[in-house]
Amino acid sequence: AQKVTQAQTEISVVEKEDVTLDCVYETRDTTYYLFWYKQPPSGELVFLIRRNSFDEQNEISGRYSWNFQKSTSSFNFTITASQVVDSAVYFCVSLRDYGQNFVFGPGTRLSVLP
Amino acid sequence: GAGVSQSPSNKVTEKGKDVELRCDPISGHTALYWYRQSLGQGLEFLIYFQGNSAPDKSGLPSDRFSAERTGGSVSTLTIQRTQQEDSAVYLCASSLGTGNYNEQFFGPGTRLTVL
Numbered sequence: 001a002q003k004v005t006q007a008q009t010e011i012s013v014v015e016k017e018d019v020t021l022d023c024v025y026e027t028r029d030t031t032y033y034l035f036w037y038k039q040p041p042s043g044e045l046v047f048l049i050r051r052n053s054f055d056e057q058n059e060i061s062g063r064y065s066w067n068f069q070k071s072t073s074s075f076n077f078t079i080t081a082s083q084v085v086d087s088a089v090y091f092c093v094s095l096r097d098y099g100q101n102f103v104f105g106p107g108t109r110l111s112v113l114p
Numbered sequence: 115g116a117g118v119s120q121s122p123s124n125k126v127t128e129k130g131k132d133v134e135l136r137c138d139p140i141s142g143h144t145a146l147y148w149y150r151q152s153l154g155q156g157l158e159f160l161i162y163f164q165g166n167s168a169p170d171k172s173g174l175p176s177d178r179f180s181a182e183r184t185g186g187s188v189s190t191l192t193i194q195r196t197q198q199e200d201s202a203v204y205l206c207a208s209s210l211g212t213g214n215y216n217e218q219f220f221g222p223g224t225r226l227t228v229l
Binding site: 046 | 173
């Protein structure tokens, strides 16, 4: 069965600090997909990124970057120069190559203080 | 509308009553998902619809929960004989299709409170 672990329940940083959110996944599949979603205080989940298991290239999008390492089954998310608007709960998600049962991690609540 | 909509936004009911939650997916999205998010918890998959295929009900927690999707569009999640542990935010999402590269677009959720 798939499982996603986000060991950090809550993180608080001061604005402009960099912060990394950890994600460790478990799977026996060779093909799978990983996602990050953001849930701001308004409650609506926002898609951030999707990764296929066969593509380990790291990705940067503005202040966001993702480090996918199959060797350690990790898909960590870094926010550079954090801003108050980054305050939200962030979910790491896995999906098998077949079926549509998205498995969400428990989430990490990030608070960025001014 | 431009996004996934859900109604009602809030529902308070008494234990033992039945409730219906509605989801309107994004037009053209063939896949529809229901999740439950209990307070301070992650999302729990409930059910998935794809086109005219039989739904994947593997996440439904009990036979008190059921869902249908009429005409491949609007979906209704029904909870019969509600219990206090059913209190949660119920989220609906839709996506373009079965391709696993398709992101899900989430609605704002329905907050259900069972007294």
